[in-house]
Amino acid sequence: MPIIEAQRLAYQVAGKQILTNLDLAVTAGDYLTIAGPSGSGKSTLLKLLAGFLTPTSGEITFKGQPQAGYPVPQYRQQVSYCIQQPLLFGQTVADNFAFPYEITNQPIDHERIAHLLAAVDLPKDYEQKAITALSGGERQRVALVRNLLLDPPVLLLDEVTTGLDARSKQIVLDLLEEEHRRGKTLIKVTHDDAEIAAASHLLMMKGGRLTNDQ
C-alpha cells in the first residue's frame, strides 16, 4: 500500500488549470524526484500534498486514509513540508528548534538537535545565533533540521537546494540520502540537473501532468 497517494488530482485557480487528473502513488521509503519546466505544477503538487492548497477535485490519501479526514496539524507533523527559501521565525536558531517541541507539548530533545546540527555541519553553539545573521545556505540547513526534529515519516522538499553554494548543497543532499537510508519517504521537487541525473526514481511534469514514470 502506498504511504501517500493522489487520485485524479486537479487544481484550478482563477480559471487557470494548474494540475489535471494527476495520479501518483508513492511507496513508503521511496526517494522520489519530480522535475519539469517552471509552471509545470511541481510546487503546486507539493503544496496540495502538504495541505497548503485544497484540490479542486480528486483525492489525496495518507496511509490509506483521506487527507481531509486527518486533523490538519497532525497530518502536517507527519507529512512535513520544507518550504522553498525559508526565512525562519523568532529571534534565534534555538527559537526555530524549540517550536516543533512546543507545539506538540514535548520536552526539547537537545541530543537530537545536536545530532542533526552535526549532520548539517553546523557547530553546536549555533543555536544562539540570530536568524538575521545567517546566510541563505545556513537558513536552508536550519530549516531542514527544524523539519526533521520530530522525525516525520514523509518529507516534501520544494527546491531545497536552489540558490545554495556547492558545499551547502552537498551537505543537504547527503542528509537527505541518510534520511532515505533510514527509511524516510522523500518527495523532492528540483531544477538541478545533477540531482535529476542522480535521481533513483524520477518523474517528469509538464503542463500539470506527469509525463513519464521511469
Add this chain to the structure above:
Amino acid sequence: MTSNLSVSNLSLLIAAAGMLLAMAISAKEKLGLSRDIAYSVARAIIQLTVVGYVLKAVFHVANLWLTLALAMVIILNASWNAYQRNGKRTNGFRDSFLAIFISTSFTIGLLVLSGSIKPIAQQLVPITGMVASNSMVAIGLAFRSMNRQYALQAQQVNERLALGATAFQASKEIIRASIKTAMQPTIDSAKTVGIVSLPGMMSGLIFAGVDPVYAIKYQIMVVFMLLSATSLGAVIAIYLSYRSYFTARLQLRVPDAD
C-alpha cells in the same frame, strides 16, 4: 458649588474666529481644506446640538432603560467604526461589537459596583462615551496591526503551519504584538497625565468649580477604566478574529498590506 460657566452665543461667535483663522491659513497656503473645515464645523455644530437636546431629554426622563439604550447606541457606533478599520473581515462587526460591548460593560460595571459612579444618565452616558471611544481606538489599532503583520509575516506563519502548528500556535507572536500595540498609547498617556495634558474629565470638573484635589480622584478613576477598557477590548477583538485569517484547512489567507 459655584458655577463659573458663562459661555453665551455671542462668546461662541467670537471664538469662531479660530475657525476663520484655520480657513484663512488654508486659503493662503493653498491647502484646499476650506470646504472640509466648513463641512466638519457644520457637522460638529449639528451633531453636538442634537446630542445636547437628546441628553437634556434623557436626563429629564431619568429612566435607566432609556439611559442604557443610549449607551447601546454609543457602543454600536463605536463598533461600526472599529469594524471599518478591520478591513471589513467576515464577522468583523460581530467581533468589534462583542469586544467593545464586553470591555465597556465590564469597566462601567466595575465603576458602578465600586460606587465610583452612580447609575444615572448624567454619569453613565458620558462615561460610556469615554470608555467606548477609547476601546474603539484600541481595537482599531489592534486590528490594523494584526492585518499588517499577517501580510508582512505570511511566510513565517506558513513555516509554522508547515511544522504542524494550529492557527493559534502559528499566530501567537502576532496576537501578542497586536494587543501590545493597542495598549501602548493608553499606557503612554497615563505616564504624562497631569504633566503634559490636563485631561477632559479633570478639566471639566475644574471648569465647573470643583476642588482640583477632588477632581484628580476622578482622573485617576479614568486612568484605571481606560486601561481596563483598552486591554480587555483588544484581547477580545484579537482572540475573536485571528482565526478568520485561516481557512478551515489551516491555510493562511494573506491580507493586503495597508
